[in-house]
Structures are given as structure tokens and as C-alpha cells.
Amino acid sequence: MFYAGLALNGLAIGCVAALAAVGLLATYRVTGVFNIAFGSNAVFCAYVMWQCVRVWHLPLAVAALLVLGIVAPGVGLVLERFVYRPLRRSGASGLLVATLGVLVLQLGLVFLLWGGRSYVDAPSLLPAGSVRLPGSLTLPYATIVELCVVALIAVLLTFLLRATRVGLMVRAVVDDRDLASALVPADRLAAGGWAFGSFLAGVAGVLWAPIYHLDPYSLTLTVLETMGVAVLARLTSLPIAVVAALAIGIGQTELTAVHPAARWQGLVDAFHTNLFVLVLFAALMVVPRLGIRDSGAAGGGLHRQGARRTSRVDHISRLPLGALSLVLALPLFFDPADLRASLAVPALAVVFVSLVVATGYAGQISLGQAGYAGLGALFMAKLAGAGVPWLLALFLGPLLVVPLGWLTGYPAIHRRGLYLALTTFATAAVVARFVFAQPVFVGALVVSRPRGFTDDHWFYALELACLLLALLLVRSLHTGPMGRALVAMRDSETAAVSAGIDVRRMKVFVFACAAGLAGLGGALTTSAAQAFNPTDFDPVQGLVWFAAVAVWGVDSALGAVVGAAALVAVDVGTVSGVSSLLIGIGAVLLGRFPGGIGAAVRRAGDWAVRPVERPLTRRLSPAGRAVARAAAARARERPVS
Amino acid sequence: MSGGPRFRGVRIRGLRRRFGGVTAVDDVDLDVPAGAVTALIGPNGAGKTTLFHCVTGLDAADAGTVTLAPQPDRPAVLLSGLPPHARARAGVAWTFQRIELFAGLTVAENIRVGAENRSGRPLLSGLLGLPDPRRAAVRAVTGAVLERLGLTALADVSAGSLPTGTMRLVELGRALAAEPTALLLDEPASGLDDHQIVRLAEVLRALAADGLAILLVEHDIRFVTAVADRAYLMVAGRVLLSGTPDEVFASDLAREIYIGES
Ligand SMILES: Nc1ncnc2c1ncn2[C@@H]1O[C@H](COP(=O)(O)OP(=O)(O)O)[C@@H](O)[C@H]1O
Ligand SMILES: [Mg+2]
Numbered sequence: 001m002f003y004a005g006l007a008l009n010g011l012a013i014g015c016v017a018a019l020a021a022v023g024l025l026a027t028y029r030v031t032g033v034f035n036i037a038f039g040s041n042a043v044f045c046a047y048v049m050w051q052c053v054r055v056w057h058l059p060l061a062v063a064a065l066l067v068l069g070i071v072a073p074g075v076g077l078v079l080e081r082f083v084y085r086p087l088r089r090s091g092a093s094g095l096l097v098a099t100l101g102v103l104v105l106q107l108g109l110v111f112l113l114w115g116g117r118s119y120v121d122a123p124s125l126l127p128a129g130s131v132r133l134p135g136s137l138t139l140p141y142a143t144i145v146e147l148c149v150v151a152l153i154a155v156l157l158t159f160l161l162r163a164t165r166v167g168l169m170v171r172a173v174v175d176d177r178d179l180a181s182a183l184v185p186a187d188r189l190a191a192g193g194w195a196f197g198s199f200l201a202g203v204a205g206v207l208w209a210p211i212y213h214l215d216p217y218s219l220t221l222t223v224l225e226t227m228g229v230a231v232l233a234r235l236t237s238l239p240i241a242v243v244a245a246l247a248i249g250i251g252q253t254e255l256t257a258v259h260p261a262a263r264w265q266g267l268v269d270a271f272h273t274n275l276f277v278l279v280l281f282a283a284l285m286v287v288p289r290l291g292i293r294d295s296g297a298a299g300g301g302l303h304r305q306g307a308r309r310t311s312r313v314d315h316i317s318r319l320p321l322g323a324l325s326l327v328l329a330l331p332l333f334f335d336p337a338d339l340r341a342s343l344a345v346p347a348l349a350v351v352f353v354s355l356v357v358a359t360g361y362a363g364q365i366s367l368g369q370a371g372y373a374g375l376g377a378l379f380m381a382k383l384a385g386a387g388v389p390w391l392l393a394l395f396l397g398p399l400l401v402v403p404l405g406w407l408t409g410y411p412a413i414h415r416r417g418l419y420l421a422l423t424t425f426a427t428a429a430v431v432a433r434f435v436f437a438q439p440v441f442v443g444a445l446v447v448s449r450p451r452g453f454t455d456d457h458w459f460y461a462l463e464l465a466c467l468l469l470a471l472l473l474v475r476s477l478h479t480g481p482m483g484r485a486l487v488a489m490r491d492s493e494t495a496a497v498s499a500g501i502d503v504r505r506m507k508v509f510v511f512a513c514a515a516g517l518a519g520l521g522g523a524l525t526t527s528a529a530q531a532f533n534p535t536d537f538d539p540v541q542g543l544v545w546f547a548a549v550a551v552w553g554v555d556s557a558l559g560a561v562v563g564a565a566a567l568v569a570v571d572v573g574t575v576s577g578v579s580s581l582l583i584g585i586g587a588v589l590l591g592r593f594p595g596g597i598g599a600a601v602r603r604a605g606d607w608a609v610r611p612v613e614r615p616l617t618r619r620l621s622p623a624g625r626a627v628a629r630a631a632a633a634r635a636r637e638r639p640v641s
Numbered sequence: 642m643s644g645g646p647r648f649r650g651v652r653i654r655g656l657r658r659r660f661g662g663v664t665a666v667d668d669v670d671l672d673v674p675a676g677a678v679t680a681l682i683g684p685n686g687a688g689k690t691t692l693f694h695c696v697t698g699l700d701a702a703d704a705g706t707v708t709l710a711p712q713p714d715r716p717a718v719l720l721s722g723l724p725p726h727a728r729a730r731a732g733v734a735w736t737f738q739r740i741e742l743f744a745g746l747t748v749a750e751n752i753r754v755g756a757e758n759r760s761g762r763p764l765l766s767g768l769l770g771l772p773d774p775r776r777a778a779v780r781a782v783t784g785a786v787l788e789r790l791g792l793t794a795l796a797d798v799s800a801g802s803l804p805t806g807t808m809r810l811v812e813l814g815r816a817l818a819a820e821p822t823a824l825l826l827d828e829p830a831s832g833l834d835d836h837q838i839v840r841l842a843e844v845l846r847a848l849a850a851d852g853l854a855i856l857l858v859e860h861d862i863r864f865v866t867a868v869a870d871r872a873y874l875m876v877a878g879r880v881l882l883s884g885t886p887d888e889v890f891a892s893d894l895a896r897e898i899y900i901g902e903s
Binding site for chain 2: 475495
């Protein structure tokens, strides 16, 4: 009976998860886009709902009608028209960045409009009370309603897609929009799909908010973690998704009944509160392939097309480097408060540079750098706590992250595009939930700077030295043989292999390097603040970072440094949310300006010093002409049928 | 076995590859001797590309062996089981039926990548920016290959912006830059204009004369006749005929297959 009661409780959790997972899947089925922004969309709708009921005091029914009937579908329509329709030819990676952009943009809006505050009084649409079952068990009405909603959506959608003309047309549009647009009103169908997907996100958000806190980061993450269910269903099967979600929900509550020896209790608790993250991670490791057409190109839309300079160092790129060094040295003359704020810049810049290495140079989309950054900080603090001199710990800590990057780089060997993005994100989420959120690991950390570096001037100078070191290391990954090999790998893995490049080892190596750099950035971040804030290394924060780096030019290390400075400056100079909003807008527009700001600057530079066109010569040597004649003659002799 | 103990080149024995119910390559024996151009012809779907991939390692054969005998006095290298990059380093170079270039690099850089990765340099020394000991050799090879293929004028052009025929030449250049012992070409003449076909034929003959073992998968009968020393006819996964190109093309089987073509 006890376990049955737990199961009923688990059913409630599973239902909510199923709702999100089914929404995510349904959006994918009717739009063809795996919508990472589903979580933020849900959160945005939940905040609007809160505003309607708690601030404007609208009746619950009216608010629900407004949010679910107008706001949510409206958001979908707007996004389809202005974001996804212009990008319909840009492949899975381009769309991935766009959805990330939308996520960051919506989070920015939530921060801007509601100050990022969390609320515990989110209005609930569901009836209170419960049904009595035999054996003193109770089943809340809410759970019953949720179950019905999930079943209704799953059945309706399956019927719609399988058995109706509209469903057939939707499938045609998802398969090949250009082809379908000749036969059906593709744009209107796509708009309908997005409105519906967005509506489902709204439903998920409005139903979730009263159960969990209404909080921009954590609620987004919670919704994102149900992606594991969608992955288990290989993004295709709605019934599998529903069953899996319910099973995980029930498993989660059943685990509360497990009481091992006291010192393992923390671990068991971590498991039962975070079963969805684990499932996401495990599913990504186990499920061989998603039922998804993923573009072969590593970072479509992220990189500018055309030849990159990998052999010659040109004079134009020295100019901004010099200017940048001057600007970065300026904070040394700022007043103490501004200098304190500037301490975040070099630290963040190192993390950004690590993103440039993984995604820009090697073409491996990595959404997990926040995890490595946090681990670097943690290892440093632990080492310093164990008596290792601080300056040594600052470098040794990040070095310890390198083997972890190596290890987590292995899954990257056979994954690309969206699948790789999800895997790296899941890694960061697991680390956040099982390490950064566990007092066992992050309690009693020594992160205060030692004498000498308590003065912000000296610490800032040290940070600049670290940034310089990072840029120097990164240089050899960008120029020379290594740079060429990486571009080769990014452009065509099969061809890179044919040239003798050990692509697997190269990928793992780059992941390890990027992890180490991120770790260094994290260690600096923590030392700058003299406190280990898990929120600094939140996986959702990592998504914002990725979008920022993409906007500034994913293969531009200088762009990354400028981007970090700009992000900190905007955060300090304006209200919170503005930076995310700007980054989100930039990322959404990225499809139209491939390569981001970095590429635009480079293009301008190229234009300024454009070389005189050399004439193309195509002449045959005398021997060539002889062979031509011989071949022609032999062909004439031997007519084949 | 033909060729005797002093055979040089690529030797394929009992190669088999199945895709579900389709046996794409069915118990194939094939010798690609050094110093000659060996052509593999056959209708679409005969299994030529699959055979090719089983030699390069991009596809794993279900049975059979592929060996490379680079030097008469050295033992043969068993290629089967090695990953493709290791086969490339062992001395096998190849081009693709569907062009695979590094669009983000220039023509010269594409070729250079082929030259500088033939020996595995420790990644860490690359990261630390230590000078590459083979730098001068790489430059020399790159220059020579550009010259040989008539690409010198295009050296600094972005490879992604080239016409198809020129892309094929760049791909060939990248393969040659590794200074291979065996060269495998999958339909290298498709997309080339007459000028380039002639140039390619000339280059292949010269390479064979230099001692390279060349395996050529090709449709163009004229081209095969012009450059190949020996031809194998493959149909439905099996090698049915071999001989000089003239003999093979003159056979009833080849006539039947190539009716209406060329
Ligand atoms: N990856 C694959 N999966 C399944 N079947 C394949 C695959 N590659 C090739 N085949 C099949 O093997 C046969 C030989 O194909 P291929 O080697 O490409 O022929 P060719 O190059 O001679 O035109 C064809 O029937 C093709 O359909
Ligand atoms: Mg073929």
C-alpha cells in the first residue's frame, strides 16, 4: 500500500513531465524543429499568467484564456514569421542556434519585465482536492486532469498526423518545405504548427509553475531536463514518451523509500530529485541515433563560408589586438568599484575563448562549458583548501579538468549537431545537479585570494596574464598545421581522415583543451568574486554564453574577448535582462549574418585590403596536348557499340 | 596466387561486404600492382564504391583481407582492421566519388593538409606551437603538386568557390601530397572538361611511370582506354572479367552492359 501511494504521487510528477515531453515532441513533429526554447517559452507564459492573476487580478478563467488562447500561440506565430521562416533552408545547426537565441531572448524578457524574481504564488488552474481510492489511497484531481490532457494531446495529434489531410500536409511541409510549398499552403501550415507548439509550451508552463517555483533559470532547466523523455522516444513516438515520463516520475518517488546507510542517503536523495537529468544523460549515451535529419555540416550558420586565414598572420588582425590590449588594461586606472566589476571580464573571456576552441575551431557544438568552468573553480578551491599554494592551485585545478574533458569528449566522436549539443548540455546539467548542488562537494570551500592578490589591481593584472596565456595557446589551434587540420575536420571529416588526420583523437584533444580553458576561466571567476556561486555555472547560463560567443563570431577569439567585455559592461551599466535580450536578438539574426560580428569585421578588413585579382591561366603543356590527341585517336579506333 | 613474392601494390583477397540482403561485394580478389593503372569498371550499383571503401577503411568488410606491399624488401602491411587515417598514413591515398574538399581552406592549404598529416605528430607539440620539423618538406611537396596539376595560379583561391572539375583536381592533389604508394580514384573524370580530362590522363600515366599503384573506378570508356593498363569488370558484386581495357570492352558482357552508354 505504501509503495502504491508513492506510485500515485509519482504519477503526478510523471504527468507534468509527460506534458512537457509530449509538447516538445509534438512541436518537433509539426514543425520539424527540436525546440530548445520550449522551456523558456513555457516559463515566459507562466510569468504572463502570474502577471495577469496576481498583478492585474484578472479572473483565473480569463487569464487562462488570454495566456493559452492568445499569448502562447501569438508568440509561436511571431517566432515562425520572423525567426524560423527566414531560416527554413539553413539546416539543423542553424535552427539550433536560432532556438538557442529565442531561449536567451525570452529569458532576457523575463528578467527585464519581472526582474528575474522567483515567485511561489503562481496561480494554479487545476482543481484542489482528491478522489479517495480503496485502501486509504488518494488521487488528486489535478493528476487526473493532467493525465487526461496528456492523453488527449497524444491521441489527437497521432490521429491528426496519421489520418487527416491536414496531417498529411503538415508532414509534407516538415519533410521538405520548399517542395511542399508548391502543393500546399506551407507557410500557413508551418505557422499553425508553431502556434500549436507554443500553445503546448504555454500549457506546460502554466501547469508546472504552481508545482515548482516560478523562477527563470531553474524552471527552464527543469523543463529542459524532460528532453530525456523525448530522446528516449527518439523524437518520434508519443506513446513511448508518455509511458517513459510516467515511469520516471513513479521511479523518482519510489526512490524516496530507499533508506541506505546514512552516509549514502545524500546520494540517494540526489538521485531521486534528479532522475530526469540522469535519464536525459543516459538516454543520450544509449540511444544510438535520434529520428532526426541532422545536417552533416558541423556548425551551419555559425561559420562564415569561404576560406579562412590559417597560414599567414595578417597585419589587420594585429590592429584590433593592440587596441584591445589597451582597452583591457584601462580598468587598472578605474576607481575601486568599477575595477571590482571589471574583474569578471578576463575570467569570462577565458571561458568564451574555450567555446571558440570547441565550437569555432573544431566545429563541435558544446553547450557544456559552464560545467567545466565550475569544476575548474571547485578543484582549485579544494586544492587551495588542502594547502596547495593558491597560485599553483589556480592552474592545477583547471589542469584536473582536462582529463574530464578528455573523457566527456569521447561521446563527441560520433555525435554532431543537435545530438552533440544535447549531450554536452546534459553533461553540464548532471554536473550542476550532482556536484554544484551538493553541499558535500561545495561546502566549506576556500576561495579567498591570498595576500598580494587581495588588491584588485594585482589580481586583475594576473587575470590579464591568464587571458594572454589562453590566447597564445589558442593561436596554435588556429594557425599552422593544427589550425588547418581543425578546419579540415570541420569542413569534411571523411576527407580529413583521408588526409591522415586522426579525427577521433583530434576531437577528444580539442575537447580536453577547451575543458581546461573553461576550468581556468571558472577558477578566475570564483577568485574574482571570492565565493563559489553555483549560479555562475548554471547550465542555462552556459546556453547564454554559447549564444553570446556565436553572436560575436564563433571562430573569433578576439570577438570572444570583446563579447565578454561587452556582456559584463551591459550587465553592470543597465538593468538585468538587457544583455540576454541583445544576445538573443543577435543569435536569432545570426542565420542572416553567418559568422556573426567577428566575420563582419573581418569582411570589412578584407575589403579594405582586397588583393588585385590574378588572372586564371588554364593552358595545356605540350605533353598534355599529345595525350589529348592520343586519347582521341584511340577512342576513334574503338567504337563501343 | 599471381604476382609471386615480389608483388608491390595493393592486394585484395576474398573481400566481401553485405548490406542486409544485398551482397555489394562478393568474394573479390583483385591486384593493384605498382607502376600501373588498374581500372575497375561496371554498371551503377555493381559495388565498385563499396569495394573502394573497404580498401580505404571507410567501410568495414565482412570478410577478406587487404594488404599493401610498399617496398620489395619490406613485409606487406595488413590494412584490414586499421582505421582509415592509419591506412592513409601507411601509404594509401584516395579521392571521393562525391567531392569532399575543405571549403574553408585555399587550394594550396587543401593540398598542404594532405602533405603535413601523413605522419602523426604529437598533438601537444602542435598546441605548444613547437616548429614542425617537416615544414620545409611539406612546402616543397605542396609546390610540386600544385605545379604538376596546373593549380599554381589558383593556389590562394578558396577551394569552396571552384568549378567541379577543378575541385576534383584539388582533391587529387591532396591525395598526391601524401606521397602515397597506392592511389585510389573513384570516378575522377566526372565533371571535368576535356582539357582537364586530358591533363588528368597525362598525370595518371606519369604517376604510374613513377611507380605508383593506381586503382581507377571510372565510367568514361575513352578515358579508361587511354590510361588503364588493365581493367576488371565488376557486376553485382563480383569481378567477372579482367584483361586489357580493349579486351574487356570488346567482350560480349561489356557490350551488353554498356549498350546505349557513351
Ligand atoms: N551504406 C549502404 N547501405 C546499404 N546498401 C548500400 C550501401 N552502400 C551501397 N549499398 C548498396 O550496395 C550496392 C553497391 O553500391 P556501390 O558500391 O555504390 O555501387 P557502384 O559504386 O558500383 O555504383 C548497391 O546495390 C547499393 O544500393
Ligand atoms: Mg560508385
